[in-house]
């Protein structure tokens with residue numbers, strides 16, 4: 001197994017993290033412009049790579065983030081495990097603002113994003129029934145417990161296109177579907193992480209009750225920003241603990257993230273597009289460079 005390299009994608013309110021020997025580095029991607037440089041360093045001796053999802057200064061909207069470039073550069077830096085830190089609205093009374101939710105499922109309602117590294121000239125279909133690595137989630141849960149951060153394990157994250165928040169009717173609809181939280185960014189990020197054979201886990205940090213709650217009124221950005229500050233403090237404590245206690249050998253993912261591409265590519269070798277294969281060098285190098 002490979003040495004662990006922990007990747008952290010920081011969402012709204014998390015634009016940097018504390019690390020030893022930290023430096024910003026530019027990593028180029030054939031998939032275009034990533035959100036920012038990556039911040040590389042160590043925590044407790046573990047190599048950590050941090051990427052602010054919206055860029056420093058929050059430049060990119062959920063729609064304009066280049067998710068493919070972001071996942072590609074994490075793969076290029078040797079990341080094995082990706083933890084997504086994400087602000088979200090809550091559909092459940094007991095998931096109050098400030099609580100961290102370890103997501104296990106997604107409903108993807110986004111429609112204006114590139115969702116795959118594959119396509120004409122190299123078609124692939126990976127499994128996504130279990131988009132979260134339970135192995136990585138176990139480690140995240142242990143860190144939240146030790147740091148005494150209020151959390152819940154298990155929940156479905158509805159991913160909307162945004163950038164506007166939901167209408168009241170949509171908020172009620174998603175609740176009736178059994179969704180636990182709502183956000184705008186974790187798809188296609190989780191899909192792309194699976195295509196890149198990276199273990200992925202989401203820590204959704206509740207900032208609001210969206211608009212359905214009879215006593216909390218409609219969601220607004222001012223109240224979200226107030227909660228974001230406290231959540232990002234807890235996020236920092238969480239990341240430090242997670243990294244310190246992280247296994248130095250990458251823990252094999254129980255739902256097959258490490259081997260997602262083993263049988264996924266459908267296009268015959270003689271029909272593959274060399275230009276696309278070149279762009280897939282990091283994401284799919286393990287299988288493309290295998291003897292046929």
Ligand SMILES: CSC[C@H]1O[C@H](OP(=O)(O)O)[C@H](O)[C@@H]1O
Nearest residue numbers: 011012053062086087183184185
């Ligand atoms: C600041 S509220 C809306 C914004 O926050 C979340 O982003 P992220 O997942 O990167 O923390 C949400 O998905 C929206 O993009």
Ligand SMILES: Nc1ncnc2[nH]cnc12
Nearest residue numbers: 087088089182183184210
């Ligand atoms: N209510 C909400 N809807 C969508 N994204 C969010 N991010 C934080 N709160 C949100």
